[in-house]
Amino acid sequence: MKIALVQLAVSATKADNLNRATQLVSRAAKEGAKLVSLPECFNSPYGTSYFPEYAEKIPGASFDSLSSMAKENQVYLIGGSFPEEDNGKLFNTCCVFNPKGEMIAKHRKIHLFDIDVPGKIRFQESETLSPGNSFTTFDTPYCKVGVGICYDIRFPELAQVYAKLNCKLLVYPGAFNMTTGPAHWELLQRGRALDNQLYVATVSPARDTGAKYVAWGHSTVVNPWGEVIATTEHQETILYADIDPAYVEEVREQIPTRKQKRDDMYTLDWKKS
Numbered sequence: 189m190k191i192a193l194v195q196l197a198v199s200a201t202k203a204d205n206l207n208r209a210t211q212l213v214s215r216a217a218k219e220g221a222k223l224v225s226l227p228e229c230f231n232s233p234y235g236t237s238y239f240p241e242y243a244e245k246i247p248g249a250s251f252d253s254l255s256s257m258a259k260e261n262q263v264y265l266i267g268g269s270f271p272e273e274d275n276g277k278l279f280n281t282c283c284v285f286n287p288k289g290e291m292i293a294k295h296r297k298i299h300l301f302d303i304d305v306p307g308k309i310r311f312q313e314s315e316t317l318s319p320g321n322s323f324t325t326f327d328t329p330y331c332k333v334g335v336g337i338c339y340d341i342r343f344p345e346l347a348q349v350y351a352k353l354n355c356k357l358l359v360y361p362g363a364f365n366m367t368t369g370p371a372h373w374e375l376l377q378r379g380r381a382l383d384n385q386l387y388v389a390t391v392s393p394a395r396d397t398g399a400k401y402v403a404w405g406h407s408t409v410v411n412p413w414g415e416v417i418a419t420t421e422h423q424e425t426i427l428y429a430d431i432d433p434a435y436v437e438e439v440r441e442q443i444p445t446r447k448q449k450r451d452d453m454y455t456l457d458w459k460k461s
């Protein structure tokens with residue numbers, strides 16, 4: 189399965205973001221991608237002050253454009269994320285569409301990005317957002333896919349649950365920054381891939397040095413062996429990679445850690461279906 193990660197240059201003008209996303213998803217489909225992902229906050233700048241201003245209901249205008257992009261291009265589309273308003277609460281939400289344009293999954297970021305690294309970066313998503321409470325997977329003809337958003341990648345348990353649910357690809361639309369990006373972005377992705385012996389893809393917005401929050405870029409795909417098989421710098425681009433579900437099985441046969449876990453000593457205990 190050829191996948192495409194759209195490292196979109198996100199501006200403060202929502203209509204421009206939607207137009208640009210529409211063009212790039214169409215280009216990716218013409219290049220043969222069967223699954224396309226947009227980045228976190230693909231239609232608004234990233235920042236707690238922007239979330240209330242750009243938030244939309246689901247369904248709503250951005251939802252409708254995403255659905256059309258999937259349908260017109262006959263692709264599975266992971267719609268990055270946008271701020272969602274529901275019953276007076278805001279969420280950082282990713283909608284996933286099948287090639288008919290139907291929404292088949294919706295992920296609300298589970299782990300909110302609240303950090304404070306003195307002198308470097310303080311960010312408190314919880315100032316305006318509420319967390320989601322469910323796991324998000326969907327089926328494609330090629331393999332099952334698990335979805336997380338950005339900070340969700342720091343929690344190995346989530347990836348482990350997805351691996352147990354038989355996902356062979358995890359996709360994290362995300363927007364790391366100039367402090368944690370160079371330090372942790374690729375390391376986390378390779379860690380999740382190797383621990384769980386599956387593919388991991390991360391999709392960032394392009395870097396805008398004039399923005400309040402400067403994204404790291406570097407959208408990347410890692411294979412089940414822990415190798416980076418596709419990556420890029422920080423400019424707007426489409427990154428392509430081939431996902432081979434048979435290779436997941438091959439690696440799992442070669443190094444059968446999944447069968448060697450000591451369930452008599454520890455287990456992964458999860459509380460939601």
Ligand SMILES: O=C(O)CCC(=O)C(=O)O
Binds near residue numbers: 301337362363369
């Ligand atoms: O975990 C990080 O360092 C960055 C996370 C982030 O930017 C996000 O969750 O949006």
